[in-house]
Structures are given as structure tokens and as C-alpha cells.
Amino acid sequence: MSAQPVNTSVPPDHVTIEIDGRALVVPKGSMIIHAADKAGIPIPRFCYHEKLSIAASCRMCLVDVEKSPKPSPACATPVMDGMKVHTRSEKALKFQRSVMEFLLVNHPLDCPICDQGGECELQDVSLGYGRSVSRFNERKRVVADEDMGPLVATEMTRCIQCTRCVRFTDEIAGTQELGGMYRGENLQIGTYDGKPLTTELSGNVIDVCPVGALTNKVFQFKARPWELTSRESLGYHDALGSNLLLHVRRGEVLRTVPRENVQVNDCWLSDRDRYSHQGLYSADRADVPLKKVNGEWVEISWADALAEATAILSANKGDDLGVLVHPSTSNEEGALLARLAKGLGSSNIDHRINQRDFSDAAVAEAFGMPVAEIDKAAQIVVFGSNIRHEVPLLHARVRKAQVDNGARVHVVNPVDFDFAFNTASKQVVLPSQLADALGNAELRAAVAAANGNAVVLVGAIVENHPQAAQLRRAAAEFAAATGARLCRIPQGANALGLTRAGVLPAGKDAAAMLSAPRKAYVLYGIEPGLDFADTATALKALNAAKVVAFSQFACTSTRNVADLILPIGALPEIDATLTNLDGREQSARAGGKLAGQAREGWRVLRAIGGELAVAGFEFTDLAGLRASLAPVTVQVAASAAATAAALADGYEVVATTGIYRGDAVVRRASALQAHPLNAGPRVSLSPADATRLGLVTGQMAKVGSDAGRATLQVVVDSRVAAGSVWIESGHGATAPLGAARVTVVAA
Structure with missing residues (x-):
């Protein structure tokens, strides 16, 4: 047999095709639309979305494939070696225009009043492929709307049944809340039961919808897209640091949309990050410096406010001063706070305000496996x-790991929380037994079998537990023994950045400087009535001291404890950097206008540091500040080992933060507060414990601890481990309960 020439230019598992006369080398098994997109050849589409499965239902992407007697959907036709495709031939354009005409048969002619107008895929494609005159004379169909909750607005008569929203809730969110009902021309997309969407990612159906059927209810009819200016920013309500865009009109943030970053949030956005901007415009927003005079609040000028702050700090230097910082504070502000504390001779500075156990001097660490x-x-x-x-x-x-790649997920928790993935094993144990549960031989063997391709995700229940040091040690030992990568979730949007900026105590930690009160405190970005792990102890210490509060909100709890309130900007209003759970430093640009006389926090700190002649405040602008930033190493002081709770006969507390109660901005976003996931203050306990106490769901119970007491509604929940109660923090009603154990009796 004679030797045959080998085409070395085509990699293995690739084929050569031709699209509109252009020769392309593409992977086997990919679709025509993949090849065209990679080559920059436009093909119209509606149902196709690169992050979702292929439905091939809209048929808008029909193309002409040589030797094929019928048109082929580009999204669902695999490439073959030697294939020749025409996307703009007379035949292909006829297919596409015919499909466009069918799609518009029942579509309402309401573009002038549609909230999607100006950024509607259907509008854009119909301009290129639609007819100027409709040949359809029959009555258009009308679909009744259903209420999908406070976040997503519906106009389902506009729906073209592309099923993107259905596939999103099924494949990405994992909630299967949307689906197609009826058949033929009666087909409509809905929730079956008429209940609101409950997924924490529901806003993404707005982004994937190619028409105006699903829109942003909070933004609806507020502005047209061409009126908005886009600003790059970040999510600051968890440590992921989702990339996003703020859409701003005349200084007001009207909408938030995702900004694609495959290394962080891909192309999605949580509802918490999408809708929290509402909270920026709360009625109690701090917009002018305030000073307490004879128990009354008086508006003062910035010059007087800075002089007052300087006087308080000058009179309370060294160990008399405590600096408490919210863990979402930016790197720039954190670095200045560390410099300010050092310049005043105080080593009492901390951002770990939710932590209870400091005996191992634990700080935030970057994930052992990139997210x-x-x-x-x-x-x-x-x-x-x-x-x-x-x-x-x-x-x-x-x-995604479990559904797409077959990962085995194991859960060790004190509550059988609702997850959107299946579990290979599950242990629901008391909080005090979490460490022992990691010793399970079967669990260790399963994880060790992954040969290092395994990860341990350690969350807030561990990090904020009264005996957290023991649990962190157990997690580290488990990871070391099995070869898994340890990923401790930082407790705050910028906890890792503040750790690197030196916002850590060489002296007293957050708990110590509150249990042994200082003469004066700096509160930075903190809502004192809701943000501390032990609210009762914190308020007692703050009420007896001089307090300078740098705050976005002049809320009741801040007014009660502070002597001076300095209004500062929130993250969407300032230029800043945050460090996410991977250790990735990311930048945000100022979007919204500062409220009233509020100022960027770094500017206020710069002015105070300058007045106090503290080293490190010689810069004059943000660029100068950033040029001076460098990682700071602090030898963190460890506190005494945590002791068992005094109420030995009580119930162990499983404390989690409500999904929409985690910080001051989210708590003021009215749409999120109306969401079904915002369950409200309550005490959940197992059926066995409820029977023993004679309690039923809906009944009120008195819950007490050494720290304080509360009256909460009872929820009997079989997911809760017997011997414990599940209580969400972030609510005023649950704030007094700052303990590991509580007693529960009928009210």
C-alpha cells in the first residue's frame, strides 16, 4: 500500500468545515453554531444559550447545509468533516425570515411600552429578518399573567416559548419551578402552582429571556436602557465577589446585572447582589454628620464633625480604644483603619465581629481549590x-459538579438544609457532634479515593460556632488525612482582604474588647443592633463608651450607642477593591451618587489621620493611597479556649444568618424582604422536641439564654437535629439570643 499524506494542520478530534466560504477547524461533536460563534459569523437565535442545554425549539438558527434536503438548526446539528454551511444564502435567509414571521404571529405590538424595549433580542432580530407588514389577520392569543413574586415581573403574552427560563431553573438553579403547560398554540410557560419563584437565583431568568416576557419588577418602568450609564462593580454580600454592572441614571442606581467572569460568578448573579441596591435609598440613610448633644441629635458641618472625631480619638488612645470594622469594608478603608489604630497606639482592631471562638487565632484564608x-x-x-x-x-x-461531572457530595450539618444537588452521604448531628462526624470511616475512605481531587467547604455554622477552634482543627485534620483541599468560606465579603490589610488584633479581639469594655470605640460600617455575634454584650459596652460611628445608615441602634455619626458611602458609591475567597483582588468603580453630604470613607479617614498627624496619611488622592498599600502581617493574639455553655439543660443553637438579613443594605431592600426565602424570626425544632415541650407550628414560644430572651414563632421541622434549635440571626427579634444554648417554653 502506498503511503498517504497526513494533514498535520488538523489536531486530533477535530474536523474541517466551511461556513460561508471560510474554512474552519473545529472540535468533533460541536454544533454548527459553536463553530460560527467562534469564527465571529452571526447566526440569529432565541432558544440557544451557551450556558444551557440545547432545545432547538425556536428554529431561528436554521441554515443551509449542502447536500441536506431540509434546513438544519445550527444549534443542534453536529459538524462533520467536509461540511459546507451557508448562513446568508437566499435559501437560508428564506428559512430564517419564515421562522421570524411565525414567531411574530401572536406577539403583541407593544414595543413602545415594553420594559424590554431597547435591549430586546426579538426586537433586534426582527429588524433584520422580519417583514414590514404582517400577513396574519386572525386574533392574537392572550396569556394570563401569574405573580412570580416580588423580583420578576411577567407579561407572558410576549413569551415565544424558547424555554430558556425553564432550562435555567432546571439546570442551573436546580429548582424545576418553571415548565411548559398545555399543548400546541395553547402552550404557555408558568409555575404550575401559581406560587412565587423561590430560587435564590431567580433574577437570572430575566437575563436569559430574549423578549419582554420576564423583566425586573424592581426596575420596571423606571428608565429606558439608553438613559443608563454602566459602571463595573462587585457583589459585597458574600465572599465570592460576583462581578456585576451597576446601571445608573443621574447618580441613582436603578438596576444591577451580571458581568461575566468565568473564574468567579460565570455569567450569573444571585438575587441578593442583584436587588440589594434598593437598600441604598432607605429613609434612615446617613446623609449628614450628626452629633449627640444632651441626648439629642444635631446636624453639624464636616469641619465640626472632623474636629469632634479628632478630639474623641485624641482623648482615648492606646488600650482605651477599640476599632470594630464590618467585614465588607474595602481594602483601602481597612488599610487606613489599621494605620489609624496603630498611630493612636491601639492594637485592639478587628473585623471578625461574628466570630465567637478566638482561641486558635483563626483568620480568613484563600480557598485551597480555586472556585x-x-x-x-x-x-x-x-x-x-x-x-x-x-x-x-x-x-x-x-x-454543577454533581450534575455535570458526577461529583459525590457529602454533607455534615446540624440541619438537613434544602440543597439543589443530590448527596452521596448525609450526617445530621448536633452542633457539638460535628467534629466527631468528620471521623466517619466511610466518609474518609470515599474522599481519600479521589486522590486529591476533593474539597472540604467549611461554612459559617463552623466558623461562628462557640467551639469553632475545635471544628476548624477537625476540618484541617480531615483534609490532611484524605488529601482534600481545605476551603474555609471567609465570613464577610472582604474578610480576606482585611486580613491582608492588617485589620486584626495584636491586642484584644472583637469579643474581648466588648466583654472588657474600652473607653472609646470606632465603629466602621456596622449596624450595632444586628451585626455582632453577641448583641447584648456589644450594646452594653458601646452604651458606656464614647463611640465614633462611620456609617451608611443613621439607624436606631447606631443613634442609641454613638456620640458622633459620620456618613460614608456604600460600595456601589465608591471606587474600591475587595479580595474574594480565592484571594483575587477585584476593583469596583463608583456608580451611585453619594447620599447628601456623605463622603467616601477613605477621604474621611484621610482627614482624621491628617489632623492627628498619624503616619501613613501623607497621600492626597486615591491613587496615592493605593500606591502605598502593601500586605501587613499581624501576630494575632489568641484568646482563652472556649468553655461549654452554662445552660447545660438547654437546647444547642444552630445559628445561621437569614439569606436576606446579612448586612444593613440587604436588610433595607424591600423586594428582598418580601421574598419567600426571607422567613422572618422564628425558632425551628425537631418533632420529638416539639412534642416533649407541647409546642406546635405557629405557636409562640419564649426562648431564653444567659445573654437575653426573645419570643419567637415555633416551626416544627423534621430537618433539625433533635436536641437543638435552629434560629436565624439578622432579625431584631433574635438579636438578644447570643448564646450556644437556650431554653424553650410555651409563651
């Missing part, structure tokens, strides 16, 4: 986390 690789892990252990509420898009990564 973008977690969906490729073979074994995943979720340890002490309601991950779906804690970091919604990290939960989506875990689901």
Missing part, C-alpha cells in the same frame, strides 16, 4: 454550612 475548579472536583464535603444561602453561586458550582 472555578470546584465544579470539576470528584468528592465534595459541605461541613457546617447552609451553602445555598451563604454563598448562592458557590452552591451552584457544587450542583
